[in-house]
Amino acid sequence: MNARCLLLALLAATLAAQTVRGLPDWAGPHALREPTVPPAGDPDAWVLLDRTEFAYRGDGEIRKRNFRLVRILTERGLGEGGYAVHGLGGASSRIKRLKGWNLRPDGESVKLDRDYVITVAKGNSANYSTDTTTSAYLPRVVKGSLVAFESEEVITHPLGPLDGTSILEVHPIRRWELAMVKSVGWFTATASDGVRLRVDARHFAPLFAPPDPGATSLALDDVPALAKHESGTPDARNCLPWLALSFSDPTVPNAPDLASWDAYAMWIHGTYEPRTRPARPVDLAGATGLEALRTIRRWMQRELTYKQVYLTPDRGWVPETPEDVRRARFGDCKDLAGLFMAAARDAGFEAVPVLARIGDGTLEADDPVGPFGFNHAIAAIRLQAASGLPAEIATPQGRYLLVDLTEQFTPLGWLGEAHRGRRVLICTGKGATWAAVPDAAIVPSRVDVNLEATETANGGLKGTLSVTETGAGAGLRHLALTGGAREVRERCATLLDFPAGATWDLSPLPDPKDGRDTFRIQVAFELPHALEAAGGEWLLPRLGLPPSPQSIQRLGQPRRLPVSLAGGPAWDWRATLHLREPRLPAMPTGSLETPMRSLRFSAERKAGTLDLHLLQTRREVNYPYERREEGVQAQRSDWKGFRTFVDEALTVTAPRMP
Incomplete structure (x- = not known):
């Protein structure tokens, strides 16, 4: 008997000996379903159900509920006795309810005690934020346990009603479901008829057939686990299936318009505009033109430090004012870019924000409109004439010099290795301009x-x-x-x-x-x-x-x-x-x-x-x-x-x- 047949026999024997009276009603049918096909590989746990329900309440608020049922197969799978919900904290996300059940193989049912639930802030010496992780731990989980969790969450994202989710995880999933519903647990949706839902499915092939356009629910069977012992792979966002969803509600104030890249770029430009008014953080000593930009750049490299400090959830997307950045002597990418834009404007240049993606995956030509494709902000300085600098690009909206203010060793006119082969979104008051970063702009490593x-x-x-x-x-x-x-x-x-x-x-x-x-x-x-x-x-x-x-x-x-x-x-x-x-x-x-x-x-x-x-x-x-x-x-x-x-x-x- 091979390993998979042996696993199938063990699962069937365990199921026959175990009742489901200690589990919630939604988990029972999935726990009792006979395992006709064992999971591939040698898993430590098997997710029998992972179902997420979304509903839009209106006023930018999303309600989200998750149902998860897992069978523990080995001692190494005991970590599935824990459950975590990540959020932006503050008023942007909160856990409404969190329940858990541990049905042990001896028939005893152990329910989640509030003493085993903890919420902690996510941060370190270089990153202070309101982001939180709420973790729950079921006591006395053993090999053979059936573990179930149910969570209900309220999300009011600073950029409007949107969310996203990946699919594959470290364990195989027998049934994975996503559904848009009219009600979630404790409420009924009250959104107006003018709200439109958009679901963008990415990289489903070749593992799965892409969902039908306009689908508001999705179900997948026999989802494989993430590959073990494989390195040298593309980033997950460029090769593994994931979903982005957004509710377009014109009544939500200050939310970006995700109908087009032009609309989104103008929203970004409008967000930066009042926070990047002309300012002079350093004495230019009579320097003008490009030499003034070099003076500003060298001062920032010498005096400022890159650091993320997000004391409100919207700080992930909204820059601090130049005065605050100069006084604090630190800032994240958009803070530093905003200060440079303000100083460049004081020196007589036009300056606009630029969105980029570095490190974790690349932006794709058909990426869905929205904020989640980007993880970095730089600045673009409008040039009236060619400068001869490698990071200068010509676009339909004019000639721009790209400047990444987080690069503390790169001279003006060049970009670091992280931008090689990437493209950026230049956000002007007239709309979006996509531009490829020139290979010649990268400082040779x-x-x-x-x-x-x-x-x-x-x-x-x-x-x-x-x-x-x-x-x-x-x-x-x-x-x-x-x-x-x-x-x-x-x-x-x-x-x-x-x-x-x-x-x-x-x-x-x-x-x-x-x-x-x-x-x-x-x-x-x-x-x-x-x-x-x-x-x-x-x-x-x-x-x-x-x-x-x-x-x-x-x-x-x-x-x-x-x-x-x-x-x-x-x-x-x-x-x-x-x-x-x-x-x-x-x-x-x-x-x-x-x-x-x-x-x-x-x-x-x-x-x-x-x-x-x-x-x-x-x-x-x-x-x-x-x-x-x-x-x-x-x-x-x-x-x-x-x-x-x-x-x-x-x-x-x-x-x-x-």
Whole structure:
């Protein structure tokens, strides 16, 4: 009997021995439904039902109720005895009711006690907000328990009646449902007939058939769990199914119009306009034009800190005033962008807000109109004539210079690596302008490593190693700014790959805000027994070489998600080794080409000195669903090829006797 058949038999036996009298009425039929098909894989819990009901009450208020029933299959699944509801806090979201039931395999029913419910604020040292998480924990959950939760929530979003949800989770789901209803629990909807509901379904194929246009309910059977042990995937919003829903209610004041991107962009522009009136946070000392912008930019990079402080729910979308940002000396992306816009206006420029998405996924050409596609705000400065700066773009509404004020090391006229290949929404008073970020605008990300060492009497190496990064580099400059020497040292321990027994010291760090284009660290080190012979060959230590790739897929496991691998900084590694005895490189020159990278290597011996040079260029690659296995094989080949190539490059031999 295979594992799935055994699981099916165990589930049937458990069901036969367990009544459902300790569960709420809505859970009983789903608990008693015979498991004709066991869940795929080796799950720790099985979600028998996840149903969410939405209703619109009017006045921008959404009522939401969730029903969830889970069977605990293993000890590792006991976490499903907990339940969490995330909200914006304040007046924007609150839990109206939360109930829970634990039907144990011995027939005992344990109900949720209020002592096991807690609401905590979400935040850390860089992020203070009204966001909350309400968590509930059922006591005495064991393997075989049937766990049920029922929650009722009131949502009044600062941007109007809208919400969204993803579908897949860490456990398989036998039945997943979404429904728009006229009533939810304790109320009946009272919205006017003029309210329109829009449901946008994203990335359902190839897992599911897309829902019919205009559908207000949806049901899915046998939803698989999120893939385990798979890395190198696109962001979830670009490959996994999710839903965005919004109620268009013209009676709600100050809510954005989601009928078109033009309407939404004008709303954003109108939100920023009264909060970005001309202001002079720094003395320009007579500077005008682009030099005035550079002066403002350098002052902000030196004096202000990026930090999220959201003491009201609407702060996630509404900027602070320039005066408040200057006084506090910190702000989030839109606060910093707003201050720069105000200062640029004082210097005689037109300035508008720009919405972007960086980090978590990309904006797609057919993204639904609304705020959830964006996670970043920058500024655009209107130019009357070409500036020659790389971050300048020409649009139907004019020529603009894009400026990201959260980038504390990027000079005016350039953008950081996070904007590569992205597009942005320029929000003017006349509507929306979409623009692609020029590749030439991205500061080249580069790491230059220089190693100089001398062989010691016992076959060790003693010397210095310097790392100079440009752009994002290896992230050392950012760590120096946020965590100081301690965090830089911790990063160097892995980045530079010092072997066991090595001793090393990090030189004092330069000021990360010194305004230079590069950031440089230096390490003095000593390695004992670094040149031990093995069969007439010596393998040099891997100090400061590009990091080795990691496998993205377990052997023997079928790939479920597309393969998406980002590029990386160019890595230029040079070593000068002063050796006590002549050594010859086993590979004087070599190259490796894969879809993911290009490697070039050369070595030259001069008397007692060995000069080595390795240059790596990384490439971004994407393999869609239909080519995902090809992507796994390509990455596995790249991983093996890299390790073999580097081992050959670091191998030296003794010269042959004449």
